[in-house]
Amino acid sequence: MPDNKKMVAAITSMDEDFAKWYTDIVKKAELVEYTSVKGCMVLRPYGYAIWENIQRVLDGMFKATGHENVCMPMFIPESLLQKEKDHVKGFAPEVAWVTHGGSEKLEERLCVRPTSETLFCEHYANIIHSYRDLPKLYNQWCNIVRWEKTTRPFLRSREFLWQEGHTIHATAEEAIEETERMLNIYAEFCEKYLAMPVIKGKKTESDKFAGAEATYAIEALMHDGKALQAGTSHYFGDGFARAFDIQFTGKDNKTAFPHQTSWGVTTRLIGAVIMTHGDDNGLVLPPDIAPVQAVILPIAMHKDGVLEKCREVMGQLSAQFRVKLDDSDNSPGWKFAEYEMKGVPVRIEIGPKDIEAGQCVIVTRHNREKTVVSLDGLEAAVTEKLAEVRGGLYANALQNRENRTYTCKELSEITAALESKGDGFIKAMWCGAEECEDRVKEQTGVGSRCMPLEFEKVSETCVCCGKQAENLVLWGKAY
């Protein structure tokens, strides 16, 4: 069985080469496959099923807060992209251009959407006239193209999947509230469903979205101590409305410009899950988004009654869980390695002796702990074990983040912390000057990730210039 050998072969260890470990997992867990177009991947069934689960949960959260899905075109005429000046400056260098339709040259080039603010604004200008038309709380799930130079599966690719929310409101207050609401939904989703702790913060001026008044983000710390931006929520003020001439007549019969937001998460979340929970045996998936939550593995499969019992248990569990029975003729050892590689949260082993005793063995993926449980009321035991995995993953990730978060008052402390303890989050005060932000980066290698919304001052003065400082900044090396 040559295929099997290939699968069981160990992956590069995390400590040896984290980047290689990551790409090994992505390939061997069959999440993606490369194509002949650089930076464009195939999301294979197992990888795409993770995204479908993420979509299902998030879409439910969006709809529960009053949002509606729409579908915008994927093409943006060059002139439309140019309407908001900061926005075009930020995106034009990295868009793909369509110049021909069939054999004919187009009169105007079209870019493939790198984000859809301009399309939503054009639409809003068409459909919004009165205060009665507000707010519009729209979202779309779609593919996006940004012509990146260096690419890595999930983390940075030329085409990726995401959702982009675009909302428009009568007042600034409402729009700001929406920006915060969606940031909180993202944080809740990451912590509850991905078992990934995040820090909510505001981006500095230099790191804002092109065209935004304020950008908020959630930041997570990966296993190697690098930071990953897991979601963003932007407040636009009325800047886009002015650029696209979106106006409405208020209750007072006066015309006004509405206020907008946008917010998004991408398939990058899958990369975050890999680098937050994975280990040297492969992927480790949080139960809520795992395509298979529990895998049933028959032991001594060809002995009388084993397969029958496994099928019975499969039927018993499948109403409540996403469950799979592997009755292939691969060896149990091969199967153990395979489903560890694929990060299935719980494995259930059933052999002849177990059946005799009316029990089975449950192994939780994250800590490989074995528990013998009765086959009676197995549902409750599986529910409990999945909760254990969820809780264990979150606790481990939080522990890693705490171990790797360093509080510093001087630039020299940052350098010392990174050198002695490895990459991580730096908590340090900042005066607000862009020169200081740049200098921290130049001298220590860590950039500003965000200004946490909840924080305690760790000193009175800027870590860089020593002047008085009011903002805590979370610094780190970023994916």
Next chain:
Amino acid sequence: MPDNKKMVAAITSMDEDFAKWYTDIVKKAELVEYTSVKGCMVLRPYGYAIWENIQRVLDGMFKATGHENVCMPMFIPESLLQKEKDHVKGFAPEVAWVTHGGSEKLEERLCVRPTSETLFCEHYANIIHSYRDLPKLYNQWCNIVRWEKTTRPFLRSREFLWQEGHTIHATAEEAIEETERMLNIYAEFCEKYLAMPVIKGKKTESDKFAGAEATYAIEALMHDGKALQAGTSHYFGDGFARAFDIQFTGKDNKTAFPHQTSWGVTTRLIGAVIMTHGDDNGLVLPPDIAPVQAVILPIAMHKDGVLEKCREVMGQLSAQFRVKLDDSDNSPGWKFAEYEMKGVPVRIEIGPKDIEAGQCVIVTRHNREKTVVSLDGLEAAVTEKLAEVRGGLYANALQNRENRTYTCKELSEITAALESKGDGFIKAMWCGAEECEDRVKEQTGVGSRCMPLEFEKVSETCVCCGKQAENLVLWGKAY
């Protein structure tokens, strides 16, 4: 209330101008909005929700038959598109070409996928080696671009949404079986969930998909007597496998080429629903895909207890149905017109007298019949009414198709039938010669839609040349 006036204004009547009637509905029911890119539309929340419902049901049917979703890139390098000769000939004239990434010219042009056979084949060549890797039963939900000259919302647009299934099998028999299975699933979906009768048939040689050995389709008859192809299922034989060098080692240790299929339905189904069930008051939606299945309209809303009772009923029904309560201050008459325009299958009117009597009025959209029912056990009444709508829509559509299906033995009979009774399906025998197929089109205006899989011979000879004929062809003017 200027917005309201706009909504209540009557649409063009079907009989006066069917095409105008269609675009009026598409706009006034708020399904789509045009954009500045010709042939690319915004699917608005109400239109997109119909597609989401179609997706949900079909995706369930695909998964129940063992299919898995994947996501392929949207770009196809020109050299990859050219690998299968018939395929490139069919699609190259209508693709959009990306020539630049950022400010740099690409070394090779990329087309935006007009369909993804070539991408799936490249992927299959990478992942299929042994009989153990077969079959692969893949599907993807995505956007597609074809640079059409004339466009109409849902029916023909430059960008549209669809699903494309791509499967690969060890034997021809398995692949043929899959082709038929998916044709049957499409037919079942259309008849059961869209209440739209369809005829399953095989396409003639001249009408096959570019690169297929055989193309099957389901054909529906629209209200104006024109035919609409609602879904297709293709059998490829091993032609693509040979072109892309996909080979596998069989159980017998010999290498062989696998056999493939592809199959798809698009947002065109929404156009089919409009033209099958709509009337002069607007859209009429089959309950299974209606974003709102029942709308609750308070009568004399500001009288004591009316709104409270409506909210209570809303809570009662919403566990089981997609239901909406319109408590806006628009008049009941305006609301009646609005939800008729939007094709909501069932409307529930609740006023003070109804409440006193413990009852409400249910009106079914397709026939505007009123029934007074008790508020006790309203769920059962709504279930029954929705079934009535479903059944009524199907019966009406079938009746229309039967009224407009003409059996003809001579070309002159075709012309006479179309002239006296209007457009419709023609059932007539065909000898199999392409010249006859072309001549029927030239002389009568109807083209071959398909050769129905189930049929009785209507004569012994070809409707065109008079030679012996074995095939019944369904002819019609097509969307």
